[in-house]
Amino acid sequence: MEIGKFNRARVESVTPQGYYLELETGGRVLLPGNKHQFELEEGEILDVFVYMDSEDRPIATLDKPYAQAGEFAVLTVKEVNRIGAFLDWGLNKDLFLPYKQQLGDLQRGDKCVVYILVDEKSGRLVATEKIKSFLDLDTSELHIGQRVQLAAYEVTQDYVDFLVDYRYTGRLMLTRGMQRIYIGDTMPGFIQRFTSDGKITLNLTPVGYKGLMKSDSPDAIMQKLAEAGGFLPYGDHTDPDTIREEFGMSKKTFKKILGTLFREGKIDLGDDGFRAV
Structure with missing residues (x-):
């Protein structure tokens, strides 16, 4: 029998204590209950969850846990x-x-x-x-822009590490003004990019051009700035094609967002680029 998982079973006999089941994978287990709770017939096939009772004996239940072994x-x-x-x-x-x-x-x-x-x-x-040792590191089935389900398992001042679809791990870099996230918080998210070593970078908003956030969001630039260590060498001196390649937006939109971030006190502008405050 597979402890901690759902097992296919056949009702072998009915007793005052409940129903004895013969498991498809081998073994015999008791499903406690009586006809006032549920009624089963000999030979009936059903799926049951098998776990250990308080005396460390295998026991079956029709209840469904939130997760099973290996999840x-x-x-x-x-x-x-x-x-x-x-x-x-x-x-x-x-x-x-x-x-x-x-x-x-x-x-x-x-x-x-x-x-x-x-x-x-x-x-x-x-x-x-x-x-961490149970996470799947093979992200070949995922793609940039994919919507995923997130569950926060590590929170620091600079980033949050999430379970991604309850299988992988990904990181969200925190920027000023983001809502506070706690361990156990769940939310939808989007894959922004993959790093050279295959790790997942996340966003909480849909991604657009080349996996970046939609170009009308200042968070697109603030997130890229955080990932770069607080400085990016782009500004008025940068040609429009480079801006579009790096940020997925026009130079006009880029300059407008930089001006907004500067007025909000989030960045400093210089001849060599801009940096986080």
């Missing part, structure tokens, strides 16, 4: 005690997040981004916040 999830902390945290994942029995698998102090009500796995020693289902 990422954003879950809420229900309880914290001396051995770790317990997360709400949609079942009666909470999911255990051991202290050694946590990245910081957690309190009841906090959200955390975890990967669910079967502990090799105990055979129990556990969660870990140490998710």
Whole structure:
């Protein structure tokens, strides 16, 4: 049987304790319940989720958890005690997040981004916040401009790292005026570009020419400025073709946005280019 996953099963027998199921992958497991809760017949085929009960015995349920083993999830902390945290994942029995698998102090009500796995020693289902080794680094199926689902798992002053479609990782560079983002926040996003080592750079708004944000948004320039370390060698001296190649906008639009950012106190303009304030 596959612990922590959905299994195809056949009802083998009906007992006062519930229904004994024969799993397609092998093994026999109890589905607790009676005819007042749900009624099944011998020989009936169904899909059940198999996990370990409080006495570490395999048990089946018709309930659907928010995620299964081998998947990422954003879950809420229900309880914290001396051995770790317990997360709400949609079942009666909470999911255990051991202290050694946590990245910081957690309190009841906090959200955390975890990967669910079967502990090799105990055979129990556990969660870990140490998710980086489980991320898929092959981004060949993705493309610039693609809309993706994001879940924030690391937040710093300069950037936020997100789960991308609950499979990959991507980075959003923060600029002044952006709404604050917290761990566990989910939102749609867009792939802006891929770095030379295959990492994903993200935007929260649709991308346009060459994967940059729409040219009518000052965030397009501020994000590129942040990625360049706070200075870009472009200005009145730069020819229009270079502006269009680098920013995906006309030189007229580029100069208008620079003027707006300068008046807002976000950049300084110089003969050699412009820099973040």
